[in-house]
Amino acid sequence: MSDRTMRLTAWLGAQLGAPPLAMTAVAGDASARRYWRIELGHRTLIAMDAPPEREDGRRFARIAAAWRAVGLNLPQVLAADFEQGFLLISDLGTKTFLEVLDAERAERLYRDALGALILIQDRAPTTGLPAYDEALLRRELAIFDDWLLAGLLGLSLRDGELRALATIRDLLVDNALQQPQVAVHRDYHSRNLMVSTPSPGILDFQDAVLGPLTYDLVSLLRDCYIAWPAERVQAWLHDYLDLAQERRILDPGLIDRVPRWMDLMGVQRHLKAAGIFARLKLRDGRPGYLADIPRTLDYVLAVARAYPELAPLADLIDGRVVPAFRAARAGGEERTT
Known part of the structure; x- marks a missing residue:
């Protein structure tokens, strides 16, 4: 496990009140972002690692909120540490x-x-x-x-x-x-x-x-x-x-x-x-x-x-x-x- 993944795991534990039951890597896009599906027993969430030197997490969160407000189905940002580039978002499903x-x-x-x-x-x-x-x-x-x-x-x-x-x-x-x-x-x-x-x-x-x-x-x-x-x-x-x-x-x-x-x-x-x-x-x-x-x-x-x-x-x-x-x-x- 890389140092960055260890920091993400620690941050998730703090946000969730306990370490995730499981973290499974999710196929991502062509960017520098990486994703994990977090199992919480009764539901799943997505952890996003968006290195701040290459990705703008604030922009992601801002557009997600604005477009959700008009009725589009985008992920909800549940927690974020923009300085580290970590976001916890809702899970929209497993199939593209x-x-x-x-x-x-x-x-x-x-x-x-x-x-x-x-x-x-x-x-x-x-x-x-x-x-x-x-x-x-x-x-x-x-x-x-x-x-x-x-x-x-x-x-x-x-x-x-x-x-x-x-x-x-x-x-x-x-x-x-x-x-x-x-x-x-x-x-x-x-x-x-x-x-x-x-x-x-x-x-x-x-x-x-x-x-x-x-x-x-x-x-x-x-x-x-x-x-x-x-x-x-x-x-x-x-x-x-x-x-x-x-x-x-x-x-x-x-x-x-x-x-x-x-x-x-x-x-x-x-x-x-x-x-x-x-x-x-x-x-x-x-x-x-x-x-x-x-x-x-x-x-x-x-x-x-x-x-x-x-x-x-x-x-x-x-x-x-x-x-x-x-x-x-x-x-x-x-x-x-």
Whole structure:
């Protein structure tokens, strides 16, 4: 047991009045946070270790309280020591959507997820949320270049590719900024939605921002961890648009713009995600996420092939990135520094 885990255990004992009956490590997210399920006999709680030099526990607690107040099912913070980075929170369940999703359950679970998304966009307070502004969008796009192209694959872009991608980045940034701005969870997908009552339980919300209407929508419908047929995604998009109009989140005059907004927003998100998955391997020693890179690149390719202005991106990914990635995986030769 590490020194930090020993300190967490001692802190939990002080909060609970006795040491936990059992502490079981819980699979976490891609952050520096770690989680344990605490057994108390008649119920379970979650202990969260969020090192304060890398994670903002106060922000987690603040957003959790604000979003719970409008009816969303987020963890309740029961005790916290922000200086040490320890939090004791309620347990939203043991199964993520990803673990139970199949063709039969998908309709009910996605209906729940879309309903909660509408509530986030309609009622979650935005005061104090940082803006998903141009600077942040461009920093995120650079993750693809730095960590996947250069870092993992060792690819150098040619002058023409660099110019074309600069133009495409401008297009993606403009697309995000021209959309209605709402509260954005920023990682709203099947691994962060829990099978819970009420449904869904929502995790990993602490990086919420004020940003584009379609960001969470495309995160959910074109999930980095599970893909659905285009016809089903289109049906869910129509369900969302009906709800958004009912709640007056979206002006009816903008409805026709949403599919393009979502497509281009998805390109930005999936380029970033592919870069993050490479970074998790190279920087954090977590190679399991490499298996999700092909799915994110497939999403980008599907959109890029449908929009002439994105053709250079499709050519780059199809002609250079995908072959280099396949060769690296086949040979086990991904760069490690």
